[in-house]
Amino acid sequence: MKYKLLGRSGLKVSELCLGTMGFGTEANWGADKRTSFEIMDAFANAGGNFIDTANIYKLGTSEKIIGEYISNDDRDFFVLATKYTLLDNRTNPNASGNNRKNMMRSVEESLKRLQTDFIDVLYLHIWDDITPIDEVLRGLDDLIRQGKVNYAAISDTPAWVVAKGNTLAELMGWSQFIALQVEYSLLQRTPERELIPMAKHFGMTVTPWAPLAGGALTGKYLRGDKGRIKPESNRLNDNSMRITKEVVAIADELGVSPGHVALQWTRQQGFSSIPIVGATKLSQLEDNLQSVDLVLNEEHLRRLDETSVIPLGFPGDFFKEEAVRINSFGGFYDRVEKRN
Template sequence: MNYKLLGRSGLKVSELCLGTMGFGTEAGWGADQQTSFAIMDTFANAGGNFIDTANIYKLGTSEKIIGEYISNHDRDYFVLATKYTLLDNRTNPNASGNNRKNMMRSVEESLKRLKTDFIDVLYLHIWDNITPVDEVLRGLDDLIRQGKVNYAAISDTPAWVVAKGNTLAELMGWSQFIALQIEYSLLQRTPERELTPMAAHFGMTVTPWAPLAGGALTGKYLRGEQGRIKPESKRLDENSVRITKKVIEIANELGVSPGNVALQWTRQQGFSSIPIVGATKVEQLQENLKVTDLILSDAHLKALDEVSAVPLGFPGDFFNEEAVKVNSFGGFYDRVEKR
């Protein structure tokens, strides 16, 4: 794999990120420790160094497995990203949320499970709509100054909150968010309304989760294969089926897997993007790794964009209307009626 800079930083990470939400067998699914080790071996041998986990994944088992693995490997080779916010125990009312108390507690527990002295990238996992953003930023900056965290990032948060946070951090001299983790795929393009333009503006790398829409974009559900997806899921509705069929059509034309086409689409959207590829089997990861050899043509991108397009709403659609033209004298916009 090639390496990319993560956001506005000098941190070099692999062009794919290994998702480890499935490391552990709690809830009746997932990879045991031996299989998880084999997956991480495969990823590292392909040049992968960027690993994503969270304190909540498999009730902490994911972090424990990663900790066991890296304790017997070169810790400095790997870029470990984990998250705080969601509860990993029910001991007290502050054992969840974005607040500073939970942040500090969660980081200490993650460090123990990961068997490391520092976390490379710490994500706020999901916005709680309670904690002031300056409390979050100051807490993250303190952790970075203490050497327990190297970089701050954020996940599943409204664009206006992230924008306010990074602007405030720049003003105060605090560490800014360098990466934005969001659900993004051909079946979930609504982040294009606010989130991805905001990330591009601030130079943040987008790390899409569920880039294959829970496996729907591989076509396996159209083949009748079973999975953890619910029958009533929007990933299986008429629109999603139409999009998936187009992905399969292009994959057959190129002689690659549908999953590779769907993954590569997220990597060719005009902004820095490193999709998170989850795996509970070595074969799944091996297939996903093939995407690094694929480039989609403009024609293929156009076909995928058209079949999966979502309305941007106001002001996005307003900006894109053909009736809005640029005045050649000063770049002002003139509104003209269609006749």
């Protein structure tokens, strides 16, 4: 794999990020330690250095497995990203949320499970709609100054909150968010309304989670493999099936797997994007790794865009309408000038 800069930083990360939410066998699903090690071996051998986890993943088992895998000799090669926010202690009312107390407590616990002295990228996992954003940014900046965290990032948060936070951080001289993690795929394009334009403005890298829509875009549901998905899931509706069929058709034309097409689409959208590829089987990762060799042409991108397009709502669609009108007037004035 090639390496990219993460947001407006000098941090070099692989063009795919390994998602480890499935490392551990709690709740009767996921990869055991041996399989998790095999997956991380394959990822590292392919040049992958960017690993994503969270304090809540498999109740901490994901972080523990990663900590056992990464030796002191390898620590500086890997870029470890973890998250805080979600509940991991039911006896403490402050063991969840974005507040400073939970942030500090969660980071200390993650450091122990990861068996490391520092976290490369710490995400706020999900916005709690309670904690002031200045409390979050000041706490993250303190952790960075202490050397326990290198970079701050944010996930699953409204665009206006992130924008306010980065603007405040710039004003106060605090560390800014360099990455934004959101659900983004051909079946989930709503971040294009506000979140992705905001990320582009601030130079943030987008790290899409579920870029394969939980496997839907691999075509497995078309083949009748419903697995653990709920029947009412929007990944099983007629629109999702129609989009997936187009992905499969393009994959067949190119002689690649549908997952390659879906992953590469997220990387060719005109902004810095590093999709998170989760795996509980070695074969899943091996297939996903091959997507970096694919380049979709303009025709493929057009077909995928047209079949999955969403209304941007106001003001996005209004801007498009106004752009058409302005261009029309421009063409009219060009004709007038030429005639004169």
